[in-house]
Amino acid sequence: MDYAEFADSRLAALSRYAVMLTGDPHLAQDLVQETMVRVQLNWRRVSKADSPDRYVRRMLTNQYFDWRRGSWLRRVLLRADPDEGVAATVDHAEATADRDQIWAWLSRLPRRQRAALVLRFYEDLPDAEIAEILGCAVGTVRASISRALTTLRAQLVEV
Known part of the structure; x- marks a missing residue:
């Protein structure tokens, strides 16, 4: 299996895992993207692992730990203020x-x-x-x- 095949087959599952870790779909996309860049750069080592999927999941988990440690998250993570003027028409409360x-x-x-x-x-x-x-x-x-x-x-x- 080459990198492209691996990425095609595992990207959706890695994205779901990242969303569950971060609680934020946008941050999860960034996390998966950064991890997959690292996977591509180290594909020889990843492909030689007993379980490339487990190896990449560990890379993603470590990347998540590193991201949450750094102060960049506080500087970059932007959230819009809720618009108090717009009332919800359907109650999904x-x-x-x-x-x-x-x-x-x-x-x-x-x-x-x-x-x-x-x-x-x-x-x-x-x-x-x-x-x-x-x-x-x-x-x-x-x-x-x-x-x-x-x-x-x-x-x-x-x-």
Whole structure:
């Protein structure tokens, strides 16, 4: 498989994974684009890996960790102020409020815990693969997921 075939077959899945990590489709697109540039530049090494898909997912996860550490996110991430003059004609409040609340809870989790949750419950990966992607021990993955779920349960009880 060459780079173009790999990109065609995995781009959509990587984009979905990035959206779940970032919570922002635009930031996710940037994250995937930056990762795929790195994949192309290092294609020989990526293609020789036992599982190129897992290797690239780890690259994307590491890129996400690096992006969130840097101060550039605070300088570049722009959000429009809500337009208070426009009233909504259709009330989708219930579903939107639930979705927004879940995104808010997930956004408060530490990066590693959020990534572990996304890899477990969204990507449906076993502990060993999650540990390989996150570059940690299997026990650390289990502890991260447990702590994240405890935090989310506590936040749910508060509401």
